[in-house]
Amino acid sequence: MTEEPLVRFQRVQKTYDGEHLVVRQLDLDIHRGEFLSLLGPSGSGKTTTLMMLAGFESPTSGDILLEGRQITRTPPHKRHFGMVFQNYALFPHLSVGQNVAYPLTVRKVAKDEQQKRVQRALDMVQLKGMADRLPGQLSGGQQQRVALARALVFEPQLVLMDEPLGALDKQLREHMQLELKELHRQLGVTFVYVTHDQGEALTMSDRVAVFNEGVIQQLDTVDRLYEMPANRFVAGFVGDNTVLKGTLQAGGEVATMALPDGRVLNGLNVGGAAAGTAVELCIRPERVVLHRQPEAATPNMLAAEVTRVIYYGDHLRLLCSLGGGQADATVKLPLTGLQGAAPPQSGDRVSLELPVAHARIYLP
Numbered sequence: 001m002t003e004e005p006l007v008r009f010q011r012v013q014k015t016y017d018g019e020h021l022v023v024r025q026l027d028l029d030i031h032r033g034e035f036l037s038l039l040g041p042s043g044s045g046k047t048t049t050l051m052m053l054a055g056f057e058s059p060t061s062g063d064i065l066l067e068g069r070q071i072t073r074t075p076p077h078k079r080h081f082g083m084v085f086q087n088y089a090l091f092p093h094l095s096v097g098q099n100v101a102y103p104l105t106v107r108k109v110a111k112d113e114q115q116k117r118v119q120r121a122l123d124m125v126q127l128k129g130m131a132d133r134l135p136g137q138l139s140g141g142q143q144q145r146v147a148l149a150r151a152l153v154f155e156p157q158l159v160l161m162d163e164p165l166g167a168l169d170k171q172l173r174e175h176m177q178l179e180l181k182e183l184h185r186q187l188g189v190t191f192v193y194v195t196h197d198q199g200e201a202l203t204m205s206d207r208v209a210v211f212n213e214g215v216i217q218q219l220d221t222v223d224r225l226y227e228m229p230a231n232r233f234v235a236g237f238v239g240d241n242t243v244l245k246g247t248l249q250a251g252g253e254v255a256t257m258a259l260p261d262g263r264v265l266n267g268l269n270v271g272g273a274a275a276g277t278a279v280e281l282c283i284r285p286e287r288v289v290l291h292r293q294p295e296a297a298t299p300n301m302l303a304a305e306v307t308r309v310i311y312y313g314d315h316l317r318l319l320c321s322l323g324g325g326q327a328d329a330t331v332k333l334p335l336t337g338l339q340g341a342a343p344p345q346s347g348d349r350v351s352l353e354l355p356v357a358h359a360r361i362y363l364p
Contacts, residue, residue, distance in 0.1 A: 004068055005029035006158065006190055007053065012062030014048050014214075022048050024214040026062065032157075035184050035191045037201040040211030041237070047162060049211070050194045054160050055079050077106070082151030082159040082189075086166045088143045090135040096122070096146050097131030103154045121149040124183065141172045148180075152187070161193045165200065177203045198238045202226060210234050231271065232280060232362035241282040242329040244322070248277045248361065255361050257281055261324035265300055267359035279361050285317065285332035287358035291351040292344065300356060304329060306348040316343055320352060 007030035014023040023045040030036055038046035051057040052064065055076035064072045071079060082103075090099050097118050104114045122128055125145040135143055144164060151159050165173045181204045184191050195201050201208045202222045209219045210233075218230040229235035236243075244265065246257040255269035257279055267281050295301055304320035307328060318331040329352055333344070344350065 003032065006032040006067060007192075008063075008065040008068075009049070009053075010063045010065065012049075012052065012059045012064065014045075014052060014057065015060050021060075021214050023052070023059075026214075026216065028209065028216065028219070030158075030190065030192060031207075033188050033190055034206045035181065035193065035204055037193045037195055037205040037208045038211060039195055039198060039201040039208050039238075041196060044211035045214040046194050046196075046209075046211045050160055050162055050192060053158075053192065054081060054083055080154070080156055082154070082156040084144075084147045084151045084159065084161040084164040086163040088135075088147040088164075090143060090146060090150075092135055094134075095131060096127065096133050096135065096138070099135065099146055100131075100149045100153050103150060107154060109154075117153050117155075118149075121153040124152065124187075125149045126179075140168055141176060144168065144176065148183075152189070156189065158190045158192065161191065163195055164193075165195075173200075174203075180204055202238070208238075210237060212237070226284075229270070229282075229360065232282070232364060235282045235360065235362060240285050240330060242285065242288060242327075244281045244326055244329075245364075246279060246281065248273045248275050248279045251275050254356060255279075257361055259324055259326065263302065263324065265302075265354060265359065266356045267354075267361040268356070270360045271363040273361065273363050278364060280364050281354075281359055281361050283354050283359045285330040287355060288329065288331045289353035289355065290318070290331050290333060290344070291353060292341075292348070293351070294349050295351040295353075298353075300354045300359065302329075302352050302354070304350050304352050306344050306346055306350060308346060309344060318344055320350065322352075 009026045009028040012026040013021055015021050038049055040046045048057060052059055059072060063070060100118045100121055101114045104117060122131060125148050127145050165176050177200055205222055207221055208225050210217045212233050218234045226239055235241055246259045249256040249258050251274050253269060254266055257265050265281055273279050294303055302322055304322050306318050307321045308319040310317040315335060316333045318333060319328045320331060322329055
């Protein structure tokens, strides 16, 4: 018998104008103790879903259940969820300690107990000794930690985060991603995290729900999401791809696609496309195998010319022209893979091998 989910969305829809559905027929289970990210572009429905879970928005139809109990119309303050916003929403005139204590104050927790819990929460986010400072005396990263401490101080069973790292610089944001994930591991609290940053979602999450146009396109673990995108949108939104356009010649699990210039490639037929259908083949840059010398015509090998070499520190990105009206192919080449050889240069003629196991064919 499978464990009952902590939260269940059942056939939830949301419209603001009575015509356009921002969230369409949402069925989603959130498991106890997991780190779930809601990922998607602006307007995809991810933030609306979080706001409905928090109680700040009400579904137009459908139900939201917490441990099997209906909470669809329960006001936010009675849901007892921790919440962290992008702008932190700290009270500027209150000290750090008072900000963190606020959820305990409204819950009428005794003062001595408040003090213990605030101290514990500040220790948890590495802000020991800063209880008397004002938010304006802290850096952006420290303010974010205060907001997190405030969300955790009353020991909620669910913490909701709406792009909480969006205002931080890249280096601090990446550092905080690792800290959040470690904090989640230590506490075992359920985190639901909204982001439009696919790297952030992959770094921290146990599972990711990819939204587009109010629909979850794929809900999966991070490795499956990256390695086995369910459709063309997920493949394009999560990670980089080389995309080749053509027509399916033969269907089946492993399909054959013809490029407009007659070259033929094989790949996994993810969309179940039929012969004669316009399709796109996608492959990750790190899965493309670079052959420095042009090879004789072999299966899934394309002749190319290096048009640009970009240095990324730990790897090179090669942009390669394939001709035939196709967009440039991208190859990720680790510096260790050079083994002392000179790196490729613009103008080099090369061959690109697209392994069938990593080449995925989708309906556009």
